[in-house]
Amino acid sequence: MILRWLALRETILFGAILVLLGVIYTRFPAFVAPNNLIRVFNDTSPLILLAIGQMIVILTRCIDLSVAANLALTGMVVAMLNVAMPELPIAVILLVAVCLGAMLGMVNGILVWQLQIPPIVVTLGTMTIFRGLIFVISDGRWVNSHQMSAAFKAFPRSTILGLPMLSWFAILAVILFIVVMNRTTLGRAFYAVGGNPHAATYTGLNVGRTQFWAFTISGALAGLTGYLWVSRFGVAYVDIAGGFELDVVAACVIGGVAIVGGVGTVTGALLGALFLGVIKNALPVVNISPFWQMAISGAAIIIAVGFNARSGRDKGRIILKRAEAVAPT
Amino acid sequence: MDTPMTAESPPGVRNPAQADVTPILALDKISKVFPGVKALADVELRLFPGTVTALVGENGAGKSTVVKILTGIYQPDGGQILLDGEPVRFATAQAAAQAGVTAIHQETVLFDELSVAENIFLGHAPRTRFGLIDRRAMYTRAGEILESIGAEFDPGLRLRDLGIAKKHLVAIARALSVDARVVIMDEPTAALSHKEIQELYELVEKLKAQGKAILFISHKFDEIFRIADRYTVYRDGQFIGEGAIADVGEGDLVQMMVGRLVDQIFPKRERMGGTEILRVVGYDHPTEFADISFTLHRGEILGFYGLVGAGRSEVMQALFGITKPSKGAVRIDDKVRVIRSPADAVREGIVYVPEDRGRQGAITALPIFQNVTLPSLGRTSRKGFLRLAEEFRLARDYTSRLDLRAASLDTELATLSGGNQQKVVIAKWLATKPKVIILDEPTKGIDIGSKAAVHEFMAELAAAGLAVIMVSSEIPEILGMSDRVIVMREGRIVDTLEGDAMTPENLVRRAAGIAEEGAP
Incomplete structure (x- = not known):
């Protein structure tokens, strides 16, 4: 099963996270206290949600740079909806967020599928358009905490079994998509289309339509996260989660998702996000300067990708490469 | 070795017609070892001016390795390369090119977005005295070279606008632009139509008339007998024999290649x-x-x-x-x-097994069983949910029919040999009934x-x-x-x-x- 042959890479990443926590423990023991770890997990939950969607998109040889803008636009729409209709139940807000996000994702999907525009161009464009739309609908004004209803703000913070709702969404999404990716024909199609689009076509799979669904899932998760983000921080404005799409892509890459498509797991995306989350939360508390924090995060990404590139190459090819390298060119 | 020719006899003597001619380029007891594989063992090769030598052998005989040694991409582990009878080393691809050895590869390496002339002179374009590329000289010379091989099209055209046959002519023009003395053609007719092949034959005749030595690698016997003057046969990295084409029949060549008698090729x-x-x-x-x-x-x-x-x-x-x-x-x-x-x-x-099975058939990152069941998921799933036990049963059923040897159906397809990957691709289609x-x-x-x-x-x-x-x-x-x-x-x-x-x-x-x- 896929789980088994990827197990090694994921075990290593899991080990790396543990080592990281161990190192932090020597400098700042309180960081690894259970309560704090829950806080770190909760803090990383939006990244986990988006990384799952991004993982599926990258799996199909695409990329979705519009996720953070989608999150911000959906967040603004539900915040304004809440201001206009404070009585609207949270279930309806959630439904609106997921559906709106999915629709924005479908726009990406349609452009990639029907017009065959390269995904990086499509999502670079829609990223800017979504941000622009926030400005249009909000006139550039903020929706602040005091304008939002109490229920709207309380939902992501409410706890079940000691875990905040935000964390539960991340956990449920991980479980849901492990099932989708491993036990449904759609999940299988994502792997097949990314692994070899030509073969997938000749097998009767519709490559474009499969990519469309990947963008739709990515969009739906971004929309969901949009509500959770805005309500958690109690503010919505044009620039929220600015640049967050790069963290999302980085989490996938650290988690062993092959940027060329076809290889990646939900667990990998989860661990990649957690790795980044731990670094981002720990560096400030162990008194590392913000300049070094960014450099360290960046170095972690490159090391992870370098590691994946080496382990991903098949052994016979490595031998031949060396044999070729002997000849000076 | 089951060849009557021995390495002691001096080069050239084997072919009476060439007895007094020194080969332009010769390989003397060349060996090449890759980790775990001896790709070439003491092989010989002689290329004479104005002569087409066909290099014949099954896949894995060592033909590609020889081409890479001749063009300076690989270094031999033993033996020597003789240029005009003098030992030389081709330390780099440039060194081989400067010695006048050029190759036109199976999949020609050209650049679609560049013009014909730029493709011909990439890496050795004529320069002005300021060190910039002399475009006028480049286009004039490109035109001359194209004309000399009977290719009358504008060197200013973008390569992507040309058909495959014309691209081949550009590749040949590129080979000639460096004053080639030895031209290596690696399956040059694989992608050409009948008419284009005829034109290629004429071109080869022209090159022969200009005194170039041509190494012609092909799987097609009809063209070997049509175009070659001499043959050299390799089998499993070993030199089997050489001689004049006029002295052998197809059956002899096949027997040298495979080392066993092939009388009945098609099943009744x-x-x-x-x-x-x-x-x-x-x-x-x-x-x-x-x-x-x-x-x-x-x-x-x-x-x-x-x-x-x-x-x-x-x-x-x-x-x-x-x-x-x-x-x-x-x-x-x-x-x-x-x-x-x-x-x-x-x-x-209806199922379609396309020509390019590697590219269009196998998904190497997926396990074997998932490759097999991919087009049959409609039958092995229920309401969009996979039933893995069903998948395994289907995959086991069809791979065992094809006698596939794999440790587990759960292993990645990438770990299988090419032949076994093909079996998986075929099993995949048969499983759709x-x-x-x-x-x-x-x-x-x-x-x-x-x-x-x-x-x-x-x-x-x-x-x-x-x-x-x-x-x-x-x-x-x-x-x-x-x-x-x-x-x-x-x-x-x-x-x-x-x-x-x-x-x-x-x-x-x-x-x-x-x-x-x-x-x-």
Whole structure:
């Protein structure tokens, strides 16, 4: 099963996270206290949600740079909806967020599928358009905490079994998509289309339509996260989660998702996000300067990708490469 | 070694006609070892001026390794390279090029977005005195070179606007632009049509007349006997023999290549009178083909012959739902069916094994069982949810039928050898329980042993009641395997040959349109 042959890479990443926590423990023991770890997990939950969607998109040889803008636009729409209709139940807000996000994702999907525009161009464009739309609908004004209803703000913070709702969404999404990716024909199609689009076509799979669904899932998760983000921080404005799409892509890459498509797991995306989350939360508390924090995060990404590139190459090819390298060119 | 020639006799003596000529380039007891594999063991090669030497051998004989040693990409581990009788080292590809050794590769390395002249002179363009590229000189010289090989097109054209045959001419022009003395042609005709091959032959004659030594690597015996003066045979990295083409027959060469007697290549089959399974009526496509009608029966192998570009693959792709015909109908089991996508085709029991199985068949990052079940997921899943036990059963069933040896069906396809990957691809299609299987150039570029296995397998499929369509450009294969042969030319069916009418002459005449021109 896929789980088994990827197990090694994921075990290593899991080990790396543990080592990281161990190192932090020597400098700042309180960081690894259970309560704090829950806080770190909760803090990383939006990244986990988006990384799952991004993982599926990258799996199909695409990329979705519009996720953070989608999150911000959906967040603004539900915040304004809440201001206009404070009585609207949270279930309806959630439904609106997921559906709106999915629709924005479908726009990406349609452009990639029907017009065959390269995904990086499509999502670079829609990223800017979504941000622009926030400005249009909000006139550039903020929706602040005091304008939002109490229920709207309380939902992501409410706890079940000691875990905040935000964390539960991340956990449920991980479980849901492990099932989708491993036990449904759609999940299988994502792997097949990314692994070899030509073969997938000749097998009767519709490559474009499969990519469309990947963008739709990515969009739906971004929309969901949009509500959770805005309500958690109690503010919505044009620039929220600015640049967050790069963290999302980085989490996938650290988690062993092959940027060329076809290889990646939900667990990998989860661990990649957690790795980044731990670094981002720990560096400030162990008194590392913000300049070094960014450099360290960046170095972690490159090391992870370098590691994946080496382990991903098949052994016979490595031998031949060396044999070729002997000849000076 | 079972060759009468020994390494002690001086070069040239083996071929009386060349006795007093020193080869331009010779390999003397060259060895090359890769970790775990001895790719070449003390091989010899002699290339004489104005002579075409054919290098013959099965896949894995060491031909590609020799080409890489000759062009400075690999360094030999033993033996020496002799240029005009003097030992030399080609430390880099540039060193080989400066010595006048150039190669035109199987998959020519050219740049689509550059002009013809830029492609010809990439890396050694004429310079002005300021060190910038002298465009005028470059285009003038490119024009001269193209003219010298009878290629009369504008060197200013972008390469992407040229057809494959013209691209080949550009590759040859590039080889000549460095004052080549030795030209290596690695399967130069693989992608060319009949007419283009004739033009290539003329070009080779021109190069010969200019005194160049030509190394010609090919799987096709007819062209070896048509064009080569001498032959050299390798087998499993060893030098088997060499001599003048005039002194050997095809059978001798084949025997040297495979080391065993190949008398019966095609399996014997009983022709079955099965019922009609597929009928194509009046298929039209705006640009690729017109008025295609034919029938196919259970247990039949129907050959499609034609020159490259005759529209055979295009018809198959339309039948499989990849492209859309503008007109026409398909009847399967006498019912009209509409095929809009490959998924429709698979559902209707039509499967298509494309020419490029590596690129278009296997998904190497997925486990074996998932490759096998991919087109059959409709049957092994319920309401979109996979049933892994069903998948395993299906995969085990079909891979064991093909005698696939793998530790576990759970391992990644990438870990299997090429031959075993092919078995997985075939198992994948058989698992869909097809009625019609379309094989596009099923044996192109594979060695003789594997070819026989594929032919055997096709015969078994037909005997089991499947209807097989085989698109092939190899006349012996078409004649040896097919019950009937449909010949296409320029997008149209020109004839259907059966029984005694299935002769090589008939095929070639129909495909080239000679019969029509000869008619009053």
